[in-house]
Amino acid sequence: xxxxxxxxxxxxxxALAWExxxxxxxxxxxxxxxxxxxxxxxxxxxxxxxxxxxxxxSLYRAGAGLALSIVVGGALGVAMAWWRPxxxxxxxxxxxxxxxxxxxxxxxxxxxxxxxxxxxILLIFLGCMLPVTLGAFNGARSSDQALVxxxxxxxxxxxxxLWDVVVPSALPxxxxxxxxxxxxxFVLLVSSELIAARxxxxxxxxxxxxxxxxDAMFAxxxxxxxxxFVADRVYQRLMRRVLQWRE
Amino acid sequence: xxxxxxxxxxRVSHVYRPPRGREVRALEDVSLEVRGREFVALLxxxxxxxxxxxxxxxxxxxxxxxxxxxxxxxxTRPGSDRGIVFQHFALFPWKTVRANVLYGLEKLxxxxxxxxxxxxxxxxxxxxxxxxxxxxxQLSGGMKQRTAIARTxxxxxxILLMDEPFGALDAQTRSLMQTELLGIWQRSxxxxxxxxxxxxxxxYLAERVVVMSARPGRVKAIVxxxxxxxxxxxxxxxxxxxxxxxxxxxxxxxxxxxxRSEGH
Numbered sequence: 355x356x357x358x359x360x361x362x363x364x365x366x367x368x369a370l371a372w373e374x375x376x377x378x379x380x381x382x383x384x385x386x387x388x389x390x391x392x393x394x395x396x397x398x399x400x401x402x403x404x405x406x407x408x409x410x411x412s413l414y415r416a417g418a419g420l421a422l423s424i425v426v427g428g429a430l431g432v433a434m435a436w437w438r439p440x441x442x443x444x445x446x447x448x449x450x451x452x453x454x455x456x457x458x459x460x461x462x463x464x465x466x467x468x469x470x471x472x473x474x475i476l477l478i479f480l481g482c483m484l485p486v487t488l489g490a491f492n493g494a495r496s497s498d499q500a501l502v503x504x505x506x507x508x509x510x511x512x513x514x515x516l517w518d519v520v521v522p523s524a525l526p527x528x529x530x531x532x533x534x535x536x537x538x539x540f541v542l543l544v545s546s547e548l549i550a551a552r553x554x555x556x557x558x559x560x561x562x563x564x565x566x567x568x569d570a571m572f573a574x575x576x577x578x579x580x581x582x583f584v585a586d587r588v589y590q591r592l593m594r595r596v597l598q599w600r601e
Numbered sequence: 602x603x604x605x606x607x608x609x610x611x612r613v614s615h616v617y618r619p620p621r622g623r624e625v626r627a628l629e630d631v632s633l634e635v636r637g638r639e640f641v642a643l644l645x646x647x648x649x650x651x652x653x654x655x656x657x658x659x660x661x662x663x664x665x666x667x668x669x670x671x672x673x674x675x676x677t678r679p680g681s682d683r684g685i686v687f688q689h690f691a692l693f694p695w696k697t698v699r700a701n702v703l704y705g706l707e708k709l710x711x712x713x714x715x716x717x718x719x720x721x722x723x724x725x726x727x728x729x730x731x732x733x734x735x736x737x738x739q740l741s742g743g744m745k746q747r748t749a750i751a752r753t754x755x756x757x758x759x760i761l762l763m764d765e766p767f768g769a770l771d772a773q774t775r776s777l778m779q780t781e782l783l784g785i786w787q788r789s790x791x792x793x794x795x796x797x798x799x800x801x802x803x804x805y806l807a808e809r810v811v812v813m814s815a816r817p818g819r820v821k822a823i824v825x826x827x828x829x830x831x832x833x834x835x836x837x838x839x840x841x842x843x844x845x846x847x848x849x850x851x852x853x854x855x856x857x858x859x860x861r862s863e864g865h
Contacts, residue, residue, distance in 0.1 A: 500691035503661045506679035508705030508756055518704075522695045599695045599736040 489531020
C-alpha cells in the first residue's frame with residue numbers, strides 16, 4: 355500500500371499542478387478545465403449512465419476483436435512455424451502488412467460493415483492480429499528440437515507435439531505479442547469510434563468535444579487512459595502467473 | 602550374432618542437406634549390431650556423426666541409405682521402445698519434475714493412481730524426492746539430468762539412447778551420475794547406446810566401445826571393454842589404463858584429421 359502510494363505520487367503531483375494551473379489562471383479553462391470540474395463531470399456521466407452504456411459498447415468491441423486476433427493470429431503463427439508451405443504462402447503477406455498503420459483501415463471497415471460493432475471488431479481483429487502472429491511464429495520457431503523429439507519418443511504423435519511442446523514453447527513470445535495487441539486495440543478502438551460510430555467511448559469524446567462540454571470530454575479521456583492502464587496491469591499479472599516456471 | 606541382435610544397422614549413410622549452404626556427409630556406410638541388454642559406447646571426435654547415428658536409431662531423422670532394424674522391424678518413426686536422454690536434458694521447462702516424469706506415462710494407458718505411483722518410484726530412484734514440485738529452472742544441471750533419466754526410464758523402454766548425457770555436467774557430478782547409471786543398468790538391464798567423446802567414460806561404462814572416424818563418420822574400430830566395474834581402484838588398474846590408452850590413440854588420430862579438415 356505504502357509502496358503503491360510512493361510509486362504513484364508523481365501522478366498526484368501532476369493532478370495538483372493541473373488543478374493549480376487552471377485555478378490560478380495560468381491556463382485558460384477553455385483549453386483545460388480544472389481537474390475538480392472534470393471529476394464532477396465524471397460523476398455526472400457515471401450517474402447518468404452515459405459512461406456505462408458507451409463503455410460497455412467499447413469494451414465489447416475491443417474484447418471481441420482482441421479475442422479473435424489472439425485465436426486466429428496465434429493459430430496462424432504456430433502454423434507458419436510448423437508447416438513450411440504455410441510460411442511460404444503467408445510469410446510475405448505478414449511482412450508486408452505488419453508495418454502498415456492500421457488506422458488507415460478505419461474507412462475501409464466502415465465501408466464494408468457500417469457504423470456499428472462489426473466494423474470496429476473487424477478493424478481491431480485485423481489490426482491486432484499481426485503482432486500476435488509474429489509473436490507466435492517467432493516463439494514456435496525457436497522451440498527446441500530436442501523437446502519435440504523427447505515428446506515423440508514418449509509416444510506423442512506429431513500433431514500432439516504441436517500442442518504439448520510447440521505451443522508452450524511459443525508462449526513467452528506469444529504473450530508479449532498479445533501485450534502489444536492489447537495496447538493497439540485501445541488505439542484502434544478510440545480512433546475508429548471518433549471517426550465512424552454512434553456509440554462508444556471514442557464517440558462520446560468526439561460528441562462532447564463538438565458540444566463544447568470540455569470537462570465531461572476530459573472525463574471520458576481520463577476514463578480511457580485508466581482503462582488502458584488497468585488492462586495492461588492485469589495482463590502483466592496474468593502473464594507473470596502463466597510464465598512462473600521461467601524464474 | 603545376427604540371431605540375438607536387437608539393433609541391426611546395415612550400411613547406413615546419412616547426408617545433411619541444409620536449406621542454405623553445402624551438404625554435409627555425416628555418416629558413411631556404417632554397419633553395427635547391438636545385442637539386447639548390451640551397453641555400447643559410441644566414441645569419436647566432434648562432428649563424426651555419432652549423435653546422428655543415435656537420432657537415426659531413435660527414428661527422429663529419416664534413414665536415407667541403408668537400413669536400421671530394431672527387433673527385426675525397420676525404424677520409421679520414434680517409439681516408446683527407444684527412450685532418449687539428451688546432453689541438454691530437454692526437460693519441458695513449463696512442467697514440474699513430477700509433471701515431466703508423468704508426461705510419458707500418460708500415454709501408456711495406466712490408471713491415474715498407477716501413474717502417480719510409478720512417477721514417485723522413479724523420482725525416488727534418481728534421488729529427487731522433495732523436488733517433485735520444482736521447475737527445471739530451479740534445479741542444478743545434475744538434478745535436471747536425473748529428472749530426464751527418470752522421465753525416460755519411467756516408460757520402461759527396452760533401448761536407452763543417451764546423447765552425451767553427462768557432457769554438460771561438472772566432473773564431480775559426472776562421476777556420480779556414471780556410477781548411478783551403471784547401478785540402474787545392472788539392476789534392470791536395458792540395451793544402452795551411449796554417445797560420448799570422453800574415452801575414460803566410455804571404457805568405464807560400456808561393454809564395447811565403437812570408435813568412429815572423423816567426418817564422414819565410419820566405424821573405425823570396435824573394442825571390447827568388459828571390466829569388473831565394481832572393482833576398487835578400477836581407474837588405476839593396469840588393464841583399464843592400457844585400454845584407455847589404446848582407444849585414446851585411435852580417437853586422437855581421428856580428432857587430428859577432423860581438425861585439419863576444418864582448416865585449423
